[in-house]
Amino acid sequence: MTDETRVPFEERAAANTPGHWLLARLGKRVLRPGGLRLTRRLLAHADIAGADVVELAPGLGRTAIDVIAAHPGSYTGVERDPDAVRLTARAVGDAGRVVEADAAETGLPAASADLVIGEAMLTMQSERGKHAIVSEAVRLLRPGGRYAIHELGLHPDDLDPDVTSALQRDLARTIKVNARPLTVAEWRALLEGAGLVVEWTGSEPMALLQMRRNLADEGLVGTLRILRNVLRDADARRRVLAMRRLFAANEDRLRGVALGARRPAR
Template structure:
């Protein structure tokens, strides 16, 4: 299907009907796969303070943020993605500055206290409650005291969102994205980090505009957006799925948001 370069993409052999939404969008040419777009990522990276730091990125996907991290001149970069094809793509992106290993974010195999900053985008949302807990526990293990955990995820709003709407959104996301995505309210994201002893120091939000034309032009450029549209026009199955995803995002636009947080690991008390 579609462009030749997509032969290298993760799950290249999986049918359009079943492939997780992020890899479907990647096949169509999309490279920025997080809810708040590149602008929220830029803000997140500024607040994470990367220069001269040892940085671990969880779930770098196609390496779009990895390239921005390298441009911020960290002391070192290690990516960890569970998909071996994604890890190979990121390895090339960061070549000469770091590497990407194939591992689960909850068990990275990296040594304790090896990182000043851990970054993860559009990954925790995709995990159930237990796995979210396991990944954050691993992040706390990796961070040195004073180190920062920076995330960019799908948020729900307001903090007291009706439970029934929350359930409807989860079901609609599972049906259309084919991933059991579990977005949280800002209060719940903070609570989740805080139960692991992290202290939230910054929160930012941006519209959840992953499939809106203006966001795509900002994130993918005019040519990139034209390529995505051309690919959509050529592929009826992919178009059907993307329209179904867009319908969920539009129906629930008031309740969905892109959210980013930076939390630090306090120094141990003696």
């Protein structure tokens, strides 16, 4: 755990803090590349009712609220950032629990979940890190269990490797996270390589900082709160505008992608 993760997100300096924590500090609550619409499409395919659910890296707990509303058998969040643990625990209340642990080594019993959910967290991992987390998800799943992910995707599947490398460098410089998005084919291969069967894929535009998306995700009051906070903080405003320019310049290459996969029953 880095020193940065120990600082409450409300107090993290704008200049170098990861982009998702910066946006959270400014009041944004939906931090998924495909927005709330893609999250809800993913959850609709996940058969939550009655399931023992584990969510990896729930962050602010926004998705946890929707999971709890779908009446799972149980909910467990696994989050390594202590501030995010507190926020998710507040969101789920007595309807679930949140443990402080790494997504690649949760400490939870094997075959203890019917559904594992992870959003906007594999993208931030190296190739080795991605494999480690997916392997842990598979370990947690009972035979026939489901794994649902929502991540940042690249388009098209045959995107030039040089373009991909340049985009990864621009993302790292701008959002202060070594984001490594994959094409849908690569995300599928990652899951299938761990022995899962991909049953569903979906996508939405990567419109995280566009006004229409924010109104849909945050509502009018929430969007106005974000705008007010951006206007009040010059350093944060520079960061947000830089991220917005990068996303706009690559709107044809970036998108939110979701995949639903199943661990074979045998």
